[in-house]
Amino acid sequence: MSDRGPERPVLSFLGAVATVTGSHFLVEHRDTRILVEAGLYQGLAELRRRNWEPFPLSPASIDAVVLTHAHLDHCGYLPRLVKEGFAGTVTCTDHTAALAGIVLRDSAHLQEEDAQDANRLGWSKHRPALPLYDRDDVERTMPHFRPVAFGQVVDLGPETAVRLQPAGHILGSSVVVLETAGRRVVFSGDLGRASHPLLGPPAPPPACDALVVESTYGDRHHPIPDPDLLATTVTRTIRRGGSVLIPAFAVDRTELVLLELSRLMVSGAIPRVPLYVDSPMALAALEVYRQALREGSAELRADAAESLDALGGLAVTTVTSAAESIALNRPSHPCIIVSASGMATGGRVVHHLEHQLPDPRNCVVLTGYQAEGTRGRQLAEGARQVKMHGRYVPVRAEIVQDVEFSAHADADEIVGWISSAESLPRTVYVVHGEEHAAQALATRLSRELDLCAVVPRLGERVRLG
Known part of the structure; x- marks a missing residue:
């Protein structure tokens, strides 16, 4: 040129x-x-x-x-x-x-x-x-x-x-x-x-x-959302003694996932098990959203304050240190883990997947578009093994795709x-x-x-x- x-x-x-x-x-x-x-x-x-x-x-x-x-x-x-x-x-x-x-x-x-x-x-x-x-x-x-x-x-x-x-x-x-x-x-x-x-x-x-x-x-076309999909998925996973891992984009997607989990817990649709957010980036992004609310941003819907307030009342354990994140690779109790990245291309969620995919009690919930060539796409298409950190890991966990969050x-x-x-x-x-x-x-x-x-x-x- x-x-x-x-x-x-x-x-x-x-x-x-x-x-x-x-x-x-x-x-x-x-x-x-x-x-x-x-x-x-x-x-x-x-x-x-x-x-x-x-x-x-x-x-x-x-x-x-x-x-x-x-x-x-x-x-x-x-x-x-x-x-x-x-x-x-x-x-x-x-x-x-x-x-x-x-x-x-x-x-x-x-x-x-x-x-x-x-x-x-x-x-x-x-x-x-x-x-x-x-x-x-x-x-x-x-x-x-x-x-x-x-x-x-x-x-x-x-x-x-x-x-x-x-x-x-x-x-x-x-x-x-x-x-x-x-x-x-x-x-x-x-x-x-x-x-x-x-x-x-x-x-x-x-x-x-x-x-x-x-x-x-x-x-x-986005299908008509199934209002019970996430609730039934979480409930059956917890009942069989497994944990739910939700790969989610740190910006916007994590906020939407937490809003829905809050609604389901408050309504009693899912058990109140420990909920972890293992993404420092997502926590930082959430603060930008809250700051936009404090500033009265015209981008936000009129009822956004009520939604963001609900997040403030949600019992979430924020995971900041590497040691805390490593401990979640093999949870000692049924729980829900929300972690980035949303297509499992990198970040802490890859380490969680590496340890949790082989266990059939667990479940991975994919929450949005999975690009061609990503681990998320492979899981969505039924892969029985995925490669992470230079080795293949068997996929025995349940895989669920919830398009409601797109x-x-x-x-x-x-x-x-x-x-x-x-x-x-x-x-x-x-x-x-x-x-x-x-x-x-x-x-x-x-x-x-x-x-x-x-x-x-x-x-x-x-x-x-």
């Missing part, structure tokens, strides 16, 4: 094509380069290797990064960009900045820990195994953040400006509205749902020349969101979904809304107007 940008605005798809991870989208006009999202690839080994490949352009040539939200697949590559020379600003909401700091510090810690374990135990082919970035890289990244309010117009370069509007996915999540040289492109990021118990729904998209929309659930819009909700625009976009680019999901959504948008809907190729460049 040359140092000089095009005379007319161009959009390039540098990630999140035929996969739900690694979001990177570049908008160029003359000497201005804006990167929307800086996500980490997760899941399949061939995708994770992309994190180590040279970035398609010099990070030093990027003027600014704009983030939709703080999940790792949207912000987790930022420290690597800074490490390789990025010196611009990172525009996002204040809640995204707060949560991203938590997420990135945890990501660096896990990468350093994994590299140390790989070198000590010899399960990596790399000699020595190294982290993609470390905690010092994260601390050098944080000063680049420039939080802005929803609706605030921010100049990013000549003829280029951005504003953010609520996406309703997690706290701080945004739809990005980028204007350059008279063209407007909108990036959905991850779209939330109207049924989120804490957050308001996504704002309708504005009129635009191009819309870049996610398709995580682009080929399916914070992603499904196909109907995405189509409904697009159709609510004041005028439909000229072109829709369908990204951030596995290939079959993206293609299904593009086909549906073409058929039902008569839109020019395209699934782009990795590295493809298109003109904005």
Whole structure:
């Protein structure tokens, strides 16, 4: 890629094509380069290797990064960009900045820990195994953040400006509205749902020349929630003397899981057994939500205070030290453990799975989308063994998938969101979904809304107007 940008605005798809991870989208006009999202690839080994490949352009040539939200697949590559020379600003909401700091510090810690374990135990082919970035890289990244309010117009370069509007996915999540040289492109990021118990729904998209929309659930509908699924699962597991392990994303998902467990315990639908939250990151993220409530954030639903207050009354044992976490690998009594990460790609939950999966008394409850190539996906698809820390572990525990906790819009909700625009976009680019999901959504948008809907190729460049 040359140092000089095009005379007319161009959009390039540098990630999140035929996969739900690694979001990177570049908008160029003359000497201005804006990167929307800086996500980490997760899941399949061939995708994770992309994190180590040279970035398609010099990070030093990027003027600014704009983030939709703080999940790792949207912000987790930022420290690597800074490490390789990025010196611009990172525009996002204040809640995204707060949560991203938590997420990135945890990501660096896990990468350093994994590299140390790989070198000590010899399960990596790399000699020595190294982290993609470390905690010092994260601390050098944080000063680049420039939080802005929803609706605030921010100049990013000549003829280029951005504003953010609520996406309703997690706290701080945004739809990005980028204007350059008279063209407007909108990036959905991850779209939330109207049924989120804490957050308001996504704002309708504005009129635009191009819309870049996610398709995580682009080929399916969320089923009608089974209100008894979690209760019956927990109850039968406890009765047979087992423990319930719930892998959950630390940001937003853990809060929703705890809200439901609180409701079930108060109503008597599940036994009052010890409940552990083994994720320092989740506890830090919960405090950001509580701070948003104290500040009267407009993102929160009117009844969010009641829900968050219920969490305050829930008898939860927070697990902070490594020694306390290790003790939960083989609980001495039936209990419920909520731990990150949500797709079992890393973190403390992997150690718990390693010890608890072989015991048929136990149960693992998967609470959201499981990307291709992740341990969570393998468990959801019925794997009888999974590989962790260089060895295979038999799966004898019960595996249950509870889709009630998904914070992603499904196909109907995405189509409904697009159709609510004041005028439909000229072109829709369908990204951030596995290939079959993206293609299904593009086909549906073409058929039902008569839109020019395209699934782009990795590295493809298109003109904005």
